[in-house]
Amino acid sequence: MNKQVIVGIIAGAVAVTAIGALGYQKLNQPDFASVTAVKPTTKTVSVPREECHDEVVTHTRAAKDTHQVAGTIVGAVVGGVIGNQIGSGRGKDVARIGAAAAGGYAGNRIQKGIQERNTYQETRRVCKTEHDTHEEQTGFDVTYQLDGQEHRVHMTYDPGQQIPVENGQLVIRSR
Numbered sequence: 001m002n003k004q005v006i007v008g009i010i011a012g013a014v015a016v017t018a019i020g021a022l023g024y025q026k027l028n029q030p031d032f033a034s035v036t037a038v039k040p041t042t043k044t045v046s047v048p049r050e051e052c053h054d055e056v057v058t059h060t061r062a063a064k065d066t067h068q069v070a071g072t073i074v075g076a077v078v079g080g081v082i083g084n085q086i087g088s089g090r091g092k093d094v095a096r097i098g099a100a101a102a103g104g105y106a107g108n109r110i111q112k113g114i115q116e117r118n119t120y121q122e123t124r125r126v127c128k129t130e131h132d133t134h135e136e137q138t139g140f141d142v143t144y145q146l147d148g149q150e151h152r153v154h155m156t157y158d159p160g161q162q163i164p165v166e167n168g169q170l171v172i173r174s175r
Contacts, residue, residue, distance in 0.1 A: 031164065031165060032162035032163060032164055032165055033144040033145060033146040033151075033162065033165050033170060034145045034146075034161070034162060035142060035143070035144045035159055035160065035161055035162060035163060036143045036144060036150070037142070037143040038141075038143075038158050038159070039140065039141045039142075040137055040139075041137070041138045041139050041140060041141055041154070042135040042136060042137050042138060043135070043136055043138050044133055044134075044135055044136075045133065045134055045136050046131045046132070046133045047131065047133070047134070048129050048130070048131050049129070049130055049131075049132060050127050050128075050129055050130075051127065051129070051130045052125055052126065052127040052128075053125075053126060054124070054125055054126075055123070055124050055125075055126045056121050056122075056123055056124075057121065057122055057123075057124050058119050058120075058121050059119060059120055059121070059122065060115075060116060060118065060119050061115075061118045061119065061120060063115040063118075065111070065115075068107075068108045068109075068111040068112050068115070070111060071107040071108050071109075071110055071111025071112070071114075072104045072105075072107050072108040072111075073104070073107070075103040075104045075105065075106050075107015075108060076100045076101070076104035076107065077100075077103070078103050078107070079099040079100045079101070079102050079103015079104060079106070079107075080096050080099060082099050082103065083095040083096035083097070083098060083099025083100060083103075084096050139154055139155055139157075140154070140155050140156075140157065140158050140159075141153075141154055142154070142155050142159055142163070144163055144170075146165065146170075147168075153172070155172060156174065
């Protein structure tokens with residue numbers, strides 16, 4: 001036998017052995033991984049929206065006489081005139097002073113009440129941002145068995161009962 005024939009036989013034997021081992025390994029690999037659990041995953045989404053309504057607002061008009069001086073003076077004069085009609089002698093002076101003081105106080109309070117009731121109303125549009133929330137599905141957390149070991153993977157779709165396997169790796173398609 002010549003040397004080239006021996007080398008050829010050895011090379012052929014090595015090639016056949018390698019191809020056989022790869023074929024056996026390929027035959028021995030599972031075609032599918034078994035799915036043992038599928039859990040949907042979600043996230044909370046917040047969507048803003050504007051909520052508006054009309055609101056009636058009451059305003060008090062600005063007073064020109066904030067210390068009610070005019071009401072106090074008018075009340076004191078009227079009170080003094082009325083007090084002058086009461087009593088005689090020294091009692092008349094006391095009645096006039098007392099009635100003027102009481103009239104001044106009453107005039108002050110009356111003017112204050114009139115100023116507080118001097119109002120106007122306007123309608124205003126009031127808006128605020130409200131948030132509506134809802135859950136959106138983001139995918140699935142999948143637990144599967146491959147070669148006797150448990151593994152987990154996040155997928156965008158529910159794979160069902162099995163996941164295809166090629167060369168020992170999951171074949172995950174996009175959806």
